[in-house]
Amino acid sequence: MRSPFRPDVVPDAAILDDHKPLIRDLERRGLIRGGLSLGALVMLTGCDVDRPKAVETALLAISRLNDGVQALLFDPNKLAPTYPASMILRPPKFNAYYDVMDVKPVDGAAWRLELSGLIADKRPWTLPQLQALPQTSMVIKHICVEGWSYIGGWTGVPLRIFLERIGADLRARYVAFRTADDYPSSIDMATALHPQTLLATRYGDDLLADPFGYPVRLRMATKLGYKNPKWITAIEVTNDYPGGYWEAKGFPWFAGL
Ligand SMILES: Nc1nc2c(c(=O)[nH]1)N[C@H]1C(S)=C(S)[C@@H](COP(=O)(O)O)O[C@H]1N2
Ligand SMILES: [Mo]
Numbered sequence: 001m002r003s004p005f006r007p008d009v010v011p012d013a014a015i016l017d018d019h020k021p022l023i024r025d026l027e028r029r030g031l032i033r034g035g036l037s038l039g040a041l042v043m044l045t046g047c048d049v050d051r052p053k054a055v056e057t058a059l060l061a062i063s064r065l066n067d068g069v070q071a072l073l074f075d076p077n078k079l080a081p082t083y084p085a086s087m088i089l090r091p092p093k094f095n096a097y098y099d100v101m102d103v104k105p106v107d108g109a110a111w112r113l114e115l116s117g118l119i120a121d122k123r124p125w126t127l128p129q130l131q132a133l134p135q136t137s138m139v140i141k142h143i144c145v146e147g148w149s150y151i152g153g154w155t156g157v158p159l160r161i162f163l164e165r166i167g168a169d170l171r172a173r174y175v176a177f178r179t180a181d182d183y184p185s186s187i188d189m190a191t192a193l194h195p196q197t198l199l200a201t202r203y204g205d206d207l208l209a210d211p212f213g214y215p216v217r218l219r220m221a222t223k224l225g226y227k228n229p230k231w232i233t234a235i236e237v238t239n240d241y242p243g244g245y246w247e248a249k250g251f252p253w254f255a256g257l
Contacts, residue, residue: 022059040249071254076190080221083139088153088204094211095144095225097183097245105210106180106231113216117176117236120167127215131201133157133165138196140221142228154219156200160193168237176242177218178234185229186242187220188254196221199232224255 094100112124137155163170170193176186191197200219201208208214213230220228226246236242247253 019056019059022056026059040246071188071190071256074188074190074222074254074256076194080140080196082221083141083151085139085153085204087151088139089150090204091209092142092152092203092212093150096181096211096230098181100211103211104181106214108215111215111233113232114178114234115166115236116234117238118169118172119237122166127201130157130162130199130216134161136195136198137202138198138219138221140196140219142225144225152219153204154198154200155202156198156216156219158195159197159199159218160195162199163192163237172237173239174237174242176236176238177229177232178236179229180231180233183229183231183245184242185218185227185244186253187218187223187227191220191222191256194220194222222256226251227255 096103108127111127113126113130114124115122134157135155136158137153139151139153141149142152143149159175163175168175170189173189174186175189175192176184178184187197197218197220200213200217201215203209203212208217213232216232217230218228218232227244244253
């Protein structure tokens with residue numbers, strides 16, 4: 001179903017023309033802004049959208065999203081489905097806004113997690129320090145906006161425990177992330193405190209492999225794939241809307257499931 005993004009294969013832009021009414025409807029409802037380029041759709045979904053059906057699936061998935069309503073309906077105690085460990089896909093499926101060949105591995109020994117904003121203790125963290133915090137595992141479904149998905153098994157410290165430990169202001173509105181590949185991202189505090197939101201350092205029983213965010217990535221059971229930043233280098237707690245990479249290109253910010 002899914003093929004890696006190949007810059008040499010440029011899908012026919014006429015595919016989007018077939019969906020003009022749906023795209024106009026999404027724009028009118030504020031779910032996408034400034035027009036949707038086919039290139040952006042390909043990069044975001046990691047899917048071969050050179051099939052009219054795939055484009056339609058992607059657009060309908062976006063259509064079901066509505067940031068404001070979803071944020072109001074979000075239940076901080078409701079758990080997303082989990083699955084048996086036997087269903088974990090190895091290796092996981094890769095996606096990024098560039099090809100897997102262009103992943104630049106992060107040096108875990110030199111890596112530090114920088115902290116800023118509404119946080120009492122802003123000292124940077126090392127990987128062993130993070131791994132010494134209480135760990136949780138979850139086997140969950142990764143859902144891409146286009147419609148492909150896979151079952152993954154993730155282990156790490158719950159973001160809530162980490163935020164409490166550093167003295168973050170838990171009444172703040174946003175938790176924002178910076179990454180080694182310049183993929184800014186941010187989530188609402190309710191989702192940050194959700195029990196199925198982890199700073200993941202392991203996939204299955206192993207350390208994260210380079211393409212999947214080594215040494216640390218965010219893994220949430222309650223959000224679409226693009227809301228889960230890999231290769232995190234900095235966390236900020238803030239009341240100022242931080243946005244994100246795809247959000248700046250017109251995709252929904254809340255993007256919950
Ligand atoms: N730093 C970073 N994180 C990222 C991305 C990226 O390009 N850079 N892509 C996102 C998208 S669109 C998806 S679907 C998931 C893919 O995660 P996976 O490769 O572990 O399946 O990572 C998300 N996190
Ligand atoms: Mo994605």
